[in-house]
Amino acid sequence: MAEIGHGGKEIKERILEPAEAKKRIQGLKQYPIRSQLANEVIGIAYGFFSPLEGFMGKADVEAVCKKMRLKDGKTVWSIPIVFDMSNEEIAQYGVKPGASIVLTYTGNPMALFEIEEVYEYDKKSLAKDVYGTDEAKHPGCARTYAYKDKFVGGKITLVNRPKINEPFTPYFLPPLQLRKIFKEKGWKRIVAHQTRNVPHTGHEWLMKGAWFQTYGELPMDKPYVGVLVNAIIGEKRKGDYIDEAIILTQDELRKSGYFGDHNHLTSLTFWDMRYAGPREAVFHAALRTNLGLTHHMFGRDHAGVGTYYGPYDAHRLLESLQGEINIVPVYSENWLYCPHCGEITSESLCNHKKEWQKFSGTLIRSIVQDGVKPPRLIFRPEVFDLVLECAEKYGFGSPFVDEEYLKKRTPVFVMPPLA
Amino acid sequence: MSEKYPINLWVNEERYEKLQKAGLAAMCQEMLAGLKCIQVYCNEAQKDKILKVFPTAKFDSATTKSIELLPRQVKDKIFDLVVQKQSIDIMDEFLKSC
Incomplete structure (x- = not known):
């Protein structure tokens, strides 16, 4: 077919x-x-x-x-x-x-x-x-x-x-292969999580929230909905997490049981981010349609940079294209920690506004860079340990991109001699 | 009142021990699900200088409104100055040494 x-x-x-x-x-x-x-x-x-x-x-x-x-x-x-x-x-x-x-x-x-x-x-x-x-x-x-x-x-x-080098090999799943996997898993709906980051629990709950939103009216007798983490692998900037840490820690959420084989899969797409905000969101929608996805998460300031785009510009542009793109946008707010609730919650759910403890990928990177282990409610210990392991194994001692990593890293893929 | 921009000094066991020895443990606040932190503040001009002198640093304008991603040795230096001066009002002195 x-x-x-x-x-x-x-x-x-x-x-x-x-x-x-x-x-x-x-x-x-x-x-x-x-x-x-x-x-x-x-x-x-x-x-x-x-x-x-x-x-x-x-x-x-x-x-x-x-x-x-x-x-x-x-x-x-x-x-x-x-x-x-x-x-x-x-x-x-x-x-x-x-x-x-x-x-x-x-x-x-x-x-x-x-x-x-x-x-x-x-x-x-x-x-x-x-x-x-x-x-x-x-x-x-x-x-x-x-x-x-x-x-x-x-x-x-x-x-x-191309020869995809380790540890990326299992994550290179082109559209036709990925669609076959979705059929084998019996997923009727799959929601995309676009990422270039090591996941903290805010990201984890973005995915879990999107999973609930996507599940909708489907019956619960079997797992019908999956989250596809589709990591963008491309040009790196100094201070970014190294690619190996990104892809492996995303998958670690499944391996460590925060998700499972029945609802979570990690793959990668080679692409040099343009940071085009709303237009990049539309590009992501087309790309993930090709991957066989039915839904796509879009958070605040999707694929934006600096203050060039409003936090919901991408949502508005996607709304204006409904009927022309074949993927359902799933919009989300930021997730945060509320000490009153004692849990990760969403700006749209919790009303203990004065007590909210907001955190971002940047803040977590800053904590890791200080050599401090964040609490498990914020950053899963298995993810933290793997970040440190990746630093030693692939990052020349650092989980962040630096001059040495850019010069000496093993390329994600190479072209072998023609057979 | 002019805007203040925090730098978060995350406190692990080693840093907490130093603070306790200096009688400064009370300076810590619980910032993130129980994670301890000391915040030192910059004014606008100090923030701009920090971002210029340390190009890997970033002002998180969207979420936390704080200066993040300073190199670890820089954060260590700021922390040591806080302990030495027993004060969080140390940015002028720190920046003189940059």
Whole structure:
């Protein structure tokens, strides 16, 4: 049976068999790509970005920027997926409509790029449309301004499967594989938890709250609803938790029994965050539709940065798109600790406002950085212990990204030599 | 009244022992599900200087309105100054040494 993804299109992996791949890339020029583009090649080829079949041409970019749709005018899409090259590279690699090149990553072939278009696009205008600002200090704008001279549009087909390194291997579950797992589990509804964080109990209760909201009127005779933690793995900033700690601690909540196999699963998506706030929320909705999810949690200031977006801007934008996206948004407030209740509760539930003890991921990171073990009501001891273990095993002594980690870490994935 | 921005010095057993020895244990407050903390305060100018001198630090404007993610050795230095001066009003002196 066809697996239907975002925009009502069937999800099809764009991956060649090794023998066919070898034939198709013979004699083509090889162009090495950086990690952002490699992440996006995987997104396209495995169907995370369905219905995209390649990097966008100008008409798609314009439609995305101005109307938040692909060029068909119907399919909602909020963030341009573009491939940039310098004028010199375009000349050197013979990049022109009708030509093909091989994209390489970590020294080996990755994908066939069938070029359809080479074009220019005003970066300032792109930034303003997507991020609502053209300030260079916004990380999404900064990324846009760093793009090279021109964009290249065309279809992408993987010629080689990436080797996902430990400990990430079990968490790389592309859309078709993930959908099969959901069927095996018998889940009728699955709610996405977007994360780039080690979970504290506020996150845990966001998930539990979303699970209740999603369960709705379904019978309780069997577990019909699951939470999918979908961790975004991409470019790191100094001070972030290391990727290994994020993915392993998220899964630890299941392993330690705060959830179970019957209602919780952790996976990852390769993506360099744009911090586009409301537009990134819409992108997440499309991405998680492709993963086979029926519901998606959106908290305050989803995927925002600084003070560029209001806390509920993403909710409002998603509301305006109802009927056009095929995932039900599940909105949530912040969770906090109330000493009067003696438990984690929600701003929307508890009325002991003067006693509330609010906490954030930043605050918890600060406590961990001080070498202090937070109380179990705030941070599960199994998660804390695993954070310290990850620091030793993967982080060169620190659970946070620093210069040494960026230089010496094992990459999340590499391209092996072509078989 | 001008705005005050706290820095949270989280108190583990080791720090609590030092405070007890200095007769300062009463300076702690229970901040988070029983977790002890001492707060020292910055004014606007001090907050800005801290964020400039220590670029990994972050002002949590959304939730806690506090200055977080200062390097551990910096927090240790601030804590030691609190113990030495027996006061939480130490930011001027601390910043002179930065």
